[in-house]
Amino acid sequence: xxxxxxxxxxxxxxxxxxxxxxxxxxxxxxxxxxxxxxxxxxxxxxxxxxxxxxxxxxxxxxxxxxxxxxxxxxxxxxxxxxxxxxxxxxxxxxxxxxxxxxxxxxxxxxxxxxxxxxxxxxxxxxxxxxxxxxxxxxxxxxxxxxxxxxxxxxxxxxxxxxxxxxxxxxxxxxxxxxxxxxxxxxxxxxxxxxxxxxxxxxxxxxxxxxxxxxxxxxxxxxxxxxxxxxxxxxxxxxxxxxxxxxxxxxxxxxxxxxxxxxxxxxxxxxxxxxxxxxxxxxxxxxx
Numbered sequence: 001x002x003x004x005x006x007x008x009x010x011x012x013x014x015x016x017x018x019x020x021x022x023x024x025x026x027x028x029x030x031x032x033x034x035x036x037x038x039x040x041x042x043x044x045x046x047x048x049x050x051x052x053x054x055x056x057x058x059x060x061x062x063x064x065x066x067x068x069x070x071x072x073x074x075x076x077x078x079x080x081x082x083x084x085x086x087x088x089x090x091x092x093x094x095x096x097x098x099x100x101x102x103x104x105x106x107x108x109x110x111x112x113x114x115x116x117x118x119x120x121x122x123x124x125x126x127x128x129x130x131x132x133x134x135x136x137x138x139x140x141x142x143x144x145x146x147x148x149x150x151x152x153x154x155x156x157x158x159x160x161x162x163x164x165x166x167x168x169x170x171x172x173x174x175x176x177x178x179x180x181x182x183x184x185x186x187x188x189x190x191x192x193x194x195x196x197x198x199x200x201x202x203x204x205x206x207x208x209x210x211x212x213x214x215x216x217x218x219x220x221x222x223x224x225x226x227x228x229x230x231x232x233x234x235x236x237x238x239x240x241x242x243x244x245x246x247x248x249x250x251x252x253x254x255x256x257x258x259x260x261x262x263x264x265x266x267x268x269x270x271x272x273x274x275x276x277x278x279x280x281x282x283x284x285x286x287x
Contacts, residue, residue: 001235002149002156003287005029005060009141011133016122017041018070020129022137026145028285029061036064045127049134056138058237059287066130084114145287152282153232156242159275160225163249166275167221170214170256170268177262181212212261217252221272224249239286246280 005028012021034050053062088109096102109115228245231238253276257269 001146002153002232002238003142003145004148004152005145005239005285005287007141007144007148009137009144011136011140013129013133015068015126015129017126018068020126020133021067021069022130022133023065023067024062024137024141026057026060026062026141029059032057032059033061034064035062036066038066039068041068041123041126042066042130044123045130048131052131052134053138056142057287059239064134066134081114088112088115149286152286155282156228156232156279159279160228162275163221163272164225166268166272167218167225170265171218173262173264174214177212177265181261212259214256214259214265217256217259221249221252221256224252237287239283242283242286243280246276246283249276249279 005026007024007026009024010022012019014020032054034053036046036049038046038049049064049066053064092102092104224245228242231241231245250273253269253272256272257266260266260269
């Protein structure tokens, strides 16, 4: 099943400390590259988080954000360590004799270690909640990637059909193109003042036809179409395989263009290149 590498997903849950939310954003990338952003309370689960994501996603640049927002009582309650504040006040009075201009900054005081009493934290429960909400976000992301992958698959199949039709057209034109080449060569030789050796004529004809022979390129293009369709049906991540196959498609289209001696095959080669480039751009976004 095809999956896109571009997606967004989110999930959240309520905890005693507030609302815990998880956001996932991914774009195309050659490998899996994770950029986690975690609150201080959840730094310890970063390695586990990376493992969980890697089991569900194989490619893409993925931003993983966990956020803990205090709400309700957790957001409005401010508890202070009164004993510590008393000690700090006593110290300030003692020091004032030596430092008459001594002033206390309230914000700085609140940041002093131990002044604010944090609610008792069940670290294990919070970490488990974070991993659970991560899994829900991953479920959403995988589903989103799969839906977008289905659309990419339809688009790729249409381009493959177009390549197949073009290959069949060129095959149908080749006998006429070879006959026209023979006629032109015979006419040129007939215009010579001295009659041409029949054996020499055949040798030259074989040489010219071999130079424009594209049967091998057409066969390989047909084989690449069949291989691409097989890959599209695989259940695994197939982006790298398709990316390599696009290079093979392009090689055959270039050779076809270089051998063209007819306007129709030249135009067909251009059409093939357009279809292949469209596929290549879409393949870049497939996991």
